[in-house]
Amino acid sequence: MDFVTRWLPWFQENILAVVAIVITFVLIYHYLIEKEQGLKLSKKFRDSIFEVQSKIFLNASQYLISGNKDLAIKEFLNAVDLNRETIDTYFALGRLFRSNGQIEKSISIHRSLIARENISESTRLQALKELAVDFDKGGFVDKAIETYKDVLRINRDQYEVIQALCRIFENIEDWEQAYNYRIMLSKVGHENQSETISHILVQKAKIYFEKEKYKECAEDLDDAFRFAPSVSAKILRLKLWLVQGNIDEAKALFLELLKEEPIYTSFIFLSLEEFNPKSKIYNEYKERLKIIKEYFLGLEDAEMLASASVILSKIRLLKDFARSTEAYDLLNKWITSHPGESDVLKMEYIKLLIEVGKQPEALTHAQDFLNNIHKSLTRHFCSHCGYNSDQIFWRCPQCHNWETIQFRWKV
Ligand SMILES: [Zn+2]
Numbered sequence: 001m002d003f004v005t006r007w008l009p010w011f012q013e014n015i016l017a018v019v020a021i022v023i024t025f026v027l028i029y030h031y032l033i034e035k036e037q038g039l040k041l042s043k044k045f046r047d048s049i050f051e052v053q054s055k056i057f058l059n060a061s062q063y064l065i066s067g068n069k070d071l072a073i074k075e076f077l078n079a080v081d082l083n084r085e086t087i088d089t090y091f092a093l094g095r096l097f098r099s100n101g102q103i104e105k106s107i108s109i110h111r112s113l114i115a116r117e118n119i120s121e122s123t124r125l126q127a128l129k130e131l132a133v134d135f136d137k138g139g140f141v142d143k144a145i146e147t148y149k150d151v152l153r154i155n156r157d158q159y160e161v162i163q164a165l166c167r168i169f170e171n172i173e174d175w176e177q178a179y180n181y182r183i184m185l186s187k188v189g190h191e192n193q194s195e196t197i198s199h200i201l202v203q204k205a206k207i208y209f210e211k212e213k214y215k216e217c218a219e220d221l222d223d224a225f226r227f228a229p230s231v232s233a234k235i236l237r238l239k240l241w242l243v244q245g246n247i248d249e250a251k252a253l254f255l256e257l258l259k260e261e262p263i264y265t266s267f268i269f270l271s272l273e274e275f276n277p278k279s280k281i282y283n284e285y286k287e288r289l290k291i292i293k294e295y296f297l298g299l300e301d302a303e304m305l306a307s308a309s310v311i312l313s314k315i316r317l318l319k320d321f322a323r324s325t326e327a328y329d330l331l332n333k334w335i336t337s338h339p340g341e342s343d344v345l346k347m348e349y350i351k352l353l354i355e356v357g358k359q360p361e362a363l364t365h366a367q368d369f370l371n372n373i374h375k376s377l378t379r380h381f382c383s384h385c386g387y388n389s390d391q392i393f394w395r396c397p398q399c400h401n402w403e404t405i406q407f408r409w410k411v
Pocket of ligand 1: 382383384385386387396397398399400401404
């Protein structure tokens with residue numbers, strides 16, 4: 001009686017901690033049993049035990065956390081003597097919390113693991129890595145960066161950590177750091193990073209270009225070319241030539257680009273159009289760009305003129321220059337020799353027919369176009385994977401999802 005009156009209030013106050021400790025001991029007991037019988041148990045059975053254990057851990061911790069967040073977990077962790085199995089379970093628990101979106105809880109687990117004295121250095125490193133991933137997934141960018149860097153301070157040979165830092169710096173467009181870590185990645189890994197490094201340097205150069213720091217822009221661009229002559233590097237260099245008034249070099253580079261990548265033609269012109277209207281040299285730039293446009297319109301290379309992208313760019317430029325009749329002649333010739341090759345050009349063609357006053361032809365072509373477009377499209381598609389079919393499929397034959405079928409309302 002005396003015992004009950006003395007201990008009952010204590011029990012009531014500490015019931016959560018008591019439950020947690022009891023569960024922990026039950027768990028350890030199970031672990032020991034499992035360890036001894038480990039070899040005899042089937043994998044399936046061991047997996048199910050593990051699942052139950054994780055659930056118990058999860059519940060116990062959630063229970064605790066509703067009472068006393070951070071400290072509860074810390075107490076809980078400190079209450080047990082850590083061995084290899086329990087450490088693995090804590091890592092599993094941390095990952096469970098993280099995948100559940102309960103980042104704060106996985107952060108406390110990993111933090112308390114790191115703070116423990118009696119763990120090996122490799123475990124501490126693992127916990128630090130997990131903590132960095134927690135911050136990363138939780139969107140705490142600065143803390144993620146710092147923690148990933150801490151990991152690298154202990155051990156530099158961490159491919160996925162460096163990769164994570166590359167991703168973060170590319171996301172926040174810190175191209176200086178993105179470049180440094182990509183270089184580091186190329187030393188640790190076996191993959192060739194030249195293409196990516198070139199793209200990063202072009203991004204860096206682009207920022208200088210926007211700030212009109214053309215000297216720095218040219219330097220980074222030279223570096224980019226040293227790693228790989230990407231299309232984006234060539235387009236930026238072309239813009240730089242225009243800024244500096246090197247028209248001959250610009251023409252030569254433009255021609256080179258067109259011959260190598262005719263499908264990017266309309267993209268090249270879009271990029272060239274982008275220029276700060278507040279710049280002092282805006283008008284000069286536009287004048288020089290006009291020279292390139294005229295040069296392009298004058299090109300009669302047969303191979304180049306077979307590309308739909310080149311034709312589309314020419315048509316658009318001619319229309320901008322109010323030269324609709326020339327645009328019509330060019331497209332009329334192309335459509336006749338490449339029937340049914342491009343819907344976009346066919347649409348341009350119909351618009352041009354109206355513009356040059358050929359209404360009856362426009363109607364015939366429009367009708368023809370609508371009939372064809374209907375034939376070329378399937379009636380249904382899967383909203384999950386895009387699988388196309390005229391049949392009705394309640395279970396998608398490609399991604400096996402149910403009821404993802406959609407009627408195609410838009411072309
Ligand atoms: Zn599908």
